[in-house]
Amino acid sequence: MLRLSDAYQIKEEEPEADLSVLVLNINPGKNQRLLETCQMLSDYSEYADRVRTYAKVMDLRSAVERAVKECIEEGILKDFLRKNRAEAIEMSIFEYDEEMHMRQVREEGLEEGLTLGWKEAEERINKLYDKLLEQNRGEDLKRAVKDTAYRRELFKEFGL
Numbered sequence: 001m002l003r004l005s006d007a008y009q010i011k012e013e014e015p016e017a018d019l020s021v022l023v024l025n026i027n028p029g030k031n032q033r034l035l036e037t038c039q040m041l042s043d044y045s046e047y048a049d050r051v052r053t054y055a056k057v058m059d060l061r062s063a064v065e066r067a068v069k070e071c072i073e074e075g076i077l078k079d080f081l082r083k084n085r086a087e088a089i090e091m092s093i094f095e096y097d098e099e100m101h102m103r104q105v106r107e108e109g110l111e112e113g114l115t116l117g118w119k120e121a122e123e124r125i126n127k128l129y130d131k132l133l134e135q136n137r138g139e140d141l142k143r144a145v146k147d148t149a150y151r152r153e154l155f156k157e158f159g160l
Contacts, residue, residue, distance in 0.1 A: 043077045051092055064092045124160050125151075131158050 004019040005012070024031050026045045035042040047067055054063035068089060072081050081088055128151070132141040144151040154160075 040077075043071070046076050047071050047081075051096060055096065060093055060096055061089075064089050064096070067092075124155070128154055128158060128160055 002021045002023055004017075004021075005015040008015065024034060026035060026041050028045060028049050035045060050067035050070065051064055054066050057063075058066070068081050068085060070076075072078050128144065129141055132138075132144065132154070140150075140154065144154055
């Protein structure tokens with residue numbers, strides 16, 4: 001369930017205006033009963049799946065145009081796609097580009113987080129090793145290099 005009020009900058013317990021939307025996954029293999037009862041959703045699911053599949057092996061515009069052509073030929077969203085072909089193609093490209101953009105943003109954020117995490121871990125380990133060397137605890141250092149459980153104990157000991 002998505003709520004418009006979740007995006008409000010100023011949060012209120014009971015906003016005066018709100019909109020709640022139930023979001024359903026209509027990708028292949030999801031919500032099959034719904035797709036069986038609503039031909040339009042089933043057709044759209046098939047169309048979107050074809051676009052995604054073709055976009056893996058060809059440029060996006062070609063993938064969308066191929067999906068539109070095939071769907072019209074096979075009676076999938078036939079009337080809608082015939083009447084609104086150009087708009088459907090442009091909207092599909094826009095939506096798919098936006099989806100790809102959001103995926104790239106998430107992947108970049110994950111990559112950035114991992115890089116930062118590794119950097120912080122390296123700094124923490126280096127501080128531990130420096131403290132052990134300062135205290136002439138070479139044997140503890142050797143053990144900490146190989147034994148992660150022991151290293152965690154040393155992190156606690158040194159407050160790291």
